[in-house]
Amino acid sequence: MGTQTIERPDVDTEETTDDDAPKFFHYVKKNKIAESAVMGTHVVALCGETFPVTKSPKPGSPVCPKCKKIYEKMKKD
Ligand SMILES: [Zn+2]
Numbered sequence: 840m841g842t843q844t845i846e847r848p849d850v851d852t853e854e855t856t857d858d859d860a861p862k863f864f865h866y867v868k869k870n871k872i873a874e875s876a877v878m879g880t881h882v883v884a885l886c887g888e889t890f891p892v893t894k895s896p897k898p899g900s901p902v903c904p905k906c907k908k909i910y911e912k913m914k915k916d
Pocket residue numbers: 863864865866884885886887888903904905906
């Protein structure tokens with residue numbers, strides 16, 4: 840009564856706890872992943888964002904809006 844158990848807290852709040860980890864899920868082309876092997880440890884997302892391949896956003900993080908737009912355009916072609 841009065842107390843609520845929140846199992847899944849909202850991930851909408853932008854926290855800057857881990858600077859290295861991307862806040863969004865980015866779409867990455869498969870050949871870009873191969874490219875990243877050449878570049879080192881970074882992958883290039885559709886939106887042009889580069890981030891360490893070893894870092895991934897927390898589960899439940901939103902999809903990068905830029906990547907999503909580009910991806911939808913690609914699907915239409
Ligand atoms: Zn992106």
